[in-house]
Amino acid sequence: MSKFKIFEEKLKERKIKARVAVVNATIESAIDAAVEAANKGFAYPILIGKKDIVENLLKNVNFKGEYEIIDSANEKESAKIAVSLVKEGKADVILKGSITTSNFMRPILSKENGIVKAGSLVSHVSVFSLETYHKFLIVTDVAINIAPTLEEKVKIIKNAIELARNLDIKQPKVAVLAAAETVNLKMQSSVDAAIISKMGDRGDFGDAIVEGPMALDLAVSKEACEEKKFHSPVGADADIVVAPEIDAGNVLYKSLTKLAKADLAAILVGTVAPVVLTSRGDTAEIKYWSLVLALMMLKK
Amino acid sequence: MSKFKIFEEKLKERKIKARVAVVNATIESAIDAAVEAANKGFAYPILIGKKDIVENLLKNVNFKGEYEIIDSANEKESAKIAVSLVKEGKADVILKGSITTSNFMRPILSKENGIVKAGSLVSHVSVFSLETYHKFLIVTDVAINIAPTLEEKVKIIKNAIELARNLDIKQPKVAVLAAAETVNLKMQSSVDAAIISKMGDRGDFGDAIVEGPMALDLAVSKEACEEKKFHSPVGADADIVVAPEIDAGNVLYKSLTKLAKADLAAILVGTVAPVVLTSRGDTAEIKYWSLVLALMMLKK
Numbered sequence: 001m002s003k004f005k006i007f008e009e010k011l012k013e014r015k016i017k018a019r020v021a022v023v024n025a026t027i028e029s030a031i032d033a034a035v036e037a038a039n040k041g042f043a044y045p046i047l048i049g050k051k052d053i054v055e056n057l058l059k060n061v062n063f064k065g066e067y068e069i070i071d072s073a074n075e076k077e078s079a080k081i082a083v084s085l086v087k088e089g090k091a092d093v094i095l096k097g098s099i100t101t102s103n104f105m106r107p108i109l110s111k112e113n114g115i116v117k118a119g120s121l122v123s124h125v126s127v128f129s130l131e132t133y134h135k136f137l138i139v140t141d142v143a144i145n146i147a148p149t150l151e152e153k154v155k156i157i158k159n160a161i162e163l164a165r166n167l168d169i170k171q172p173k174v175a176v177l178a179a180a181e182t183v184n185l186k187m188q189s190s191v192d193a194a195i196i197s198k199m200g201d202r203g204d205f206g207d208a209i210v211e212g213p214m215a216l217d218l219a220v221s222k223e224a225c226e227e228k229k230f231h232s233p234v235g236a237d238a239d240i241v242v243a244p245e246i247d248a249g250n251v252l253y254k255s256l257t258k259l260a261k262a263d264l265a266a267i268l269v270g271t272v273a274p275v276v277l278t279s280r281g282d283t284a285e286i287k288y289w290s291l292v293l294a295l296m297m298l299k300k
Numbered sequence: 301m302s303k304f305k306i307f308e309e310k311l312k313e314r315k316i317k318a319r320v321a322v323v324n325a326t327i328e329s330a331i332d333a334a335v336e337a338a339n340k341g342f343a344y345p346i347l348i349g350k351k352d353i354v355e356n357l358l359k360n361v362n363f364k365g366e367y368e369i370i371d372s373a374n375e376k377e378s379a380k381i382a383v384s385l386v387k388e389g390k391a392d393v394i395l396k397g398s399i400t401t402s403n404f405m406r407p408i409l410s411k412e413n414g415i416v417k418a419g420s421l422v423s424h425v426s427v428f429s430l431e432t433y434h435k436f437l438i439v440t441d442v443a444i445n446i447a448p449t450l451e452e453k454v455k456i457i458k459n460a461i462e463l464a465r466n467l468d469i470k471q472p473k474v475a476v477l478a479a480a481e482t483v484n485l486k487m488q489s490s491v492d493a494a495i496i497s498k499m500g501d502r503g504d505f506g507d508a509i510v511e512g513p514m515a516l517d518l519a520v521s522k523e524a525c526e527e528k529k530f531h532s533p534v535g536a537d538a539d540i541v542v543a544p545e546i547d548a549g550n551v552l553y554k555s556l557t558k559l560a561k562a563d564l565a566a567i568l569v570g571t572v573a574p575v576v577l578t579s580r581g582d583t584a585e586i587k588y589w590s591l592v593l594a595l596m597m598l599k600k
Contacts, residue, residue: 246479255559
C-alpha cells in the first residue's frame with residue numbers, strides 16, 4: 001500500500017473538494033487521475049480539450065460523478081483557459097494533460113496574465129516514498145530552475161517549506177546539499193549552503209531547521225552521521241533536501257525513481273494555484289498522487 | 301554473493317600479485333583489506349606506519365603470508381614513503397590507511413615528486429553493483445574534480461574508459477549526463493555533453509560509444525527510453541555515467557549507496573599506480589573490493 005495514502009486521509013479530514021482544471025484532457029492517464037480523485041470525493045474535474053475526444057475517453061472510465069467539459073481547439077488554447085479559470089477563481093488546481101511542457105508553462109509564467117504568486121518564484125517539488133528511508137523525502141528543485149542564484153535558492157526553499165507545512169510537518173528539517181559538509185571556497189554550492197544555513201539560524205525561514213552544507217549521506221543516513229561525527233537535528237532525519245542546481249537535482253530524482261524504486265508525487269509551487277506538471281510518460285498512478293499532493297496545498 | 305567476485309576470478313586468470321603500499325596502516329579496516337587480498341594470493345602488503353601499532357593489529361588477523369613493515373613516524377611521512385616506493389618501482393598500488401585525505405593526496409599530486417601520469421589528470425571512479433541494474437554502473441567524478449572544464453571532463457572520461465577496458469568491457473558505453481536530453485544553451489552541462497558526444501563520434505575516445513546530453517533515467521532505464529523515444533546504444537545500457545560536476549556526482553554516489561543499497565568499489569585513476577582512496581568510515585569490505593578494483597588496473 002502506498003505510503004501516500006495518508007494524504008487521502010488528511011484530505012478527508014480537511015474536507016477538500018477542489019475544482020481541477022485538466023489542460024488538454026485528451027490523454028487517458030490524466031483523465032484517470034482526475035476521475036480517481038473525483039470518485040474519492042476530492043475533486044470536481046474541469047476537462048479542457050476537444051469535446052468528442054474527452055467524451056470518448058470518459059466512456060472507458062467508471063465515473064458517475066459531476067464534471068464539466070470545456071471544448072477547446074488545441075493545447076495552447078486549453079492552457080490559456082485553465083489559467084483564466086484560476087485567475088477568475090473558478091479552478092483550484094491545474095493538471096497537465098496531453099501538452100508539451102513549454103506550451104503548458106507559457107501562460108502560467110506570463111508576466112501580464114500568469115499566475116505566479118507575487119514575490120515568489122515557481123519551483124518544482126518532488127515527494128519520494130522510499131523503503132530505505134523512514135519518512136517522506138522532499139527534493140527540490142529537479143526540473144525548473146537551472147542554475148538558481150542565492151536569492152532564487154532562498155525562494156525555492158521557502159516553497160518547499162510551505163509544502164512541508166501543508167503535509168503537517170510542523171518544523172521541517174532542511175538539508176542544503178553540497179558535495180561535502182565543510183565549506184570549500186572553491187565549491188559554490190558549499191558557500192551558498194553556508195549562507196542559507198546561517199539565514200535559517202537568524203529566522204529567515206520561520207520555524208524550520210535549515211542546515212548546510214551537507215552531502216546527501218548525512219541528510220539520510222545515521223551511520224554516515226556517526227562515522228563523520230556530524231551533529232545536527234537535520235542529520236539522518238531531513239524532510240527536505242535542496243539540490244544546488246538542476247543537474248544534481250535531476251540525477252537524484254532519476255536515481256531514486258529508477259534505481260532506488262521510490263514512489264513519487266511532484267508538483268509546481270509558487271503559483272496562485274498548485275500545478276501538476278508530470279512528464280509525458282508518467283503513469284496514471286504518479287499523476288494521481290501528484291494531484292493528491294496538489295490538493296494538500298489548498299488552504300486547510 | 302557480491303557481484304564483484306567476478307573480479308577475483310579475473311585477477312587469478314591474469315596472475316596478478318601486486319605490491320600494495322598501505323599508507324599509515326594503523327587502522328584495522330585497511331589491514332583487513334590488504335590481508336584478505338594477500339590471503340587470496342593477489343597482494344604482497346607493504347605496511348607503512350608505526351611498527352608497534354601495525355604489529356599489534358596484525359596479531360588480530362589470520363595471516364601467515366609474506367609482508368613487510370616500513371616503520372614511519374607519522375601519516376605525512378607514510379604517504380611520502382608510499383609515493384617514493386611507486387616512483388622507484390617498488391610498489392604497484394597505494395591503499396589509504398589512517399590518514400586525512402589532504403595529507404594522503406599531497407605527495408601524490410606533487411608537481412615535482414608526485415605520481416600523476418604525464419598529460420593526465422587524477423580522477424575518482426566508482427563502480428556500483430545494483431539489484432536494479434543489469435550491469436556494473438561506473439560513475440565519475442564524485443570526489444576530486446569540483447567543476448571540471450571541458451578539457452578536464454575529456455580526461456575524466458578517458459580515465460573511466462581505461463578502467464572499463466581493464467574490467468574487460470570492450471566497447472564502453474558512456475552517458476554524459478545533464479538534466480535533459482536536449483541541448484539547452486542555458487544549461488552548460490548539456491552544451492558540454494553535446495560537444496563531448498560529437499568528439500566521441502569523431503573517434504576521440506577510441507572504441508567507445510559516448511552519448512550526451514542525457515539524463516540518468518535514459519542511461520539506465522529501458523522504460524524511460526521507450527517513453528521518450530530515445531534511440532541510442534547507450535540508452536538503458538550505460539557502462540559509465542559522467543556527472544557534469546561534483547555536486548551531481550556526489551549526490552548520485554550517496555543516493556546509490558544510502559538509498560538504493562548499492563555495493564561499491566572506488567579508486568583514483570590518472571596516477572602512475574592506482575590509488576585506493578576510501579573514506580574514513582568505509583568498511584573493510586568496501587576497502588577490499590576497492591583494492592581489488594585497483595589491482596584490476598594493473599597490466600594484464
